[in-house]
Amino acid sequence: MPKSILIVEDQQVLREIMKEYLLDEGYRVLEASGGSRALALFQEHEIDLIILDIMLPELDGWSVCRRIRKKSNVPILMLTSRSDEDDTLLGFELGADDYVVKPCSPPILLARTRRLLESRHSRDSGDxxxxxxxxxxxxxxxxxxxxxxxxxxxxxxxxxxxxxxxxxxxxxxxxxxxxxxxxxxxxxxxxxxxxxxxxxxxxxxxxxxxxxxxxxxxxxxxxx
Missing domain, CATH: 1.10.10.10 (Winged helix-like DNA-binding domain superfamily/Winged helix DNA-binding domain)
Structure with missing residues (x-):
């Protein structure tokens, strides 16, 4: 089964670009433009990785990260602007695993996504x-x-x-x-x-x- 990735990004153009690249790599993609919708999709589907923007309507990325971490250790890749280094560190404190700077390079996004997913599923049974x-x-x-x-x-x-x-x-x-x-x-x-x-x-x-x-x-x- 293809790995499922949830993209949480309120900018539709950027969301569509990420979605297209991830689909081309064979991933299953779900989308949310806001934090509340993201949490609902996370409850409804088996998600293998979340790409999460910080600045979101209704419920920001930090709040989404905090709530998900109470229930799951699913890899979270945060999207941040280059000037938001302190915001990035706060995301780590709340449980994010990695981050990509916006506007993000699709090859870098794919590499980070692949690395998180491969390390999560590459362990041998019984180890x-x-x-x-x-x-x-x-x-x-x-x-x-x-x-x-x-x-x-x-x-x-x-x-x-x-x-x-x-x-x-x-x-x-x-x-x-x-x-x-x-x-x-x-x-x-x-x-x-x-x-x-x-x-x-x-x-x-x-x-x-x-x-x-x-x-x-x-x-x-x-x-x-």
Missing amino acids: TLSGGAIKLHLPSRTITLDGKPCSVTHTEFEILAYLLNNKGIIISREQLITKIWGYDFDGDDRTLSSHIRNLRSKLGEYANRIVTVVRSGYKFEDQP
């Missing part, structure tokens, strides 16, 4: 990663802390999985950015810092398992 009380079940993309569920976003899961796969090894910021977002990433270090901060907050008493190595990067330690 588990663990670091002490932290356990990641890769097929279901779930995390438990001392056996209790811990809700994280798609990108937070990818970051933690990569660090756990390389326990005790210092991973540079550049390595993490390339692994999670690819070589075409046009953001800055604040994007990664925001995701690491959010992830540590969700890990609670185990936040210190993700160790910052000054001027080098990060590493995961079972007992820092």
Whole structure:
């Protein structure tokens, strides 16, 4: 079955351009011009990824992101203008996984979409990663802390999985950015810092398992 993508964008011309490119790639596309309609479609359909504009009528992108994150860890790719860096960081804090700058380049949009979808569905059945009380079940993309569920976003899961796969090894910021977002990433270090901060907050008493190595990067330690 083709992956289903929900485009939430109030500018019809831009929405139609994105839709055309995604359809050409074989994706199933649903559209919403406002936040309320987007939430309704999300409830009615099985959605694999959401492309979400920040500035929307009735209900803005932040509110849509916040409400969806209460129920799902579906990948969310936000659309933002180049001058909205603070808005982008707020989107990450609310649970967005990545962003594309408007007016967006269709090849970049497709690359980001493909990367999020492939990383979400490329895990082999039965795979588990663990670091002490932290356990990641890769097929279901779930995390438990001392056996209790811990809700994280798609990108937070990818970051933690990569660090756990390389326990005790210092991973540079550049390595993490390339692994999670690819070589075409046009953001800055604040994007990664925001995701690491959010992830540590969700890990609670185990936040210190993700160790910052000054001027080098990060590493995961079972007992820092």
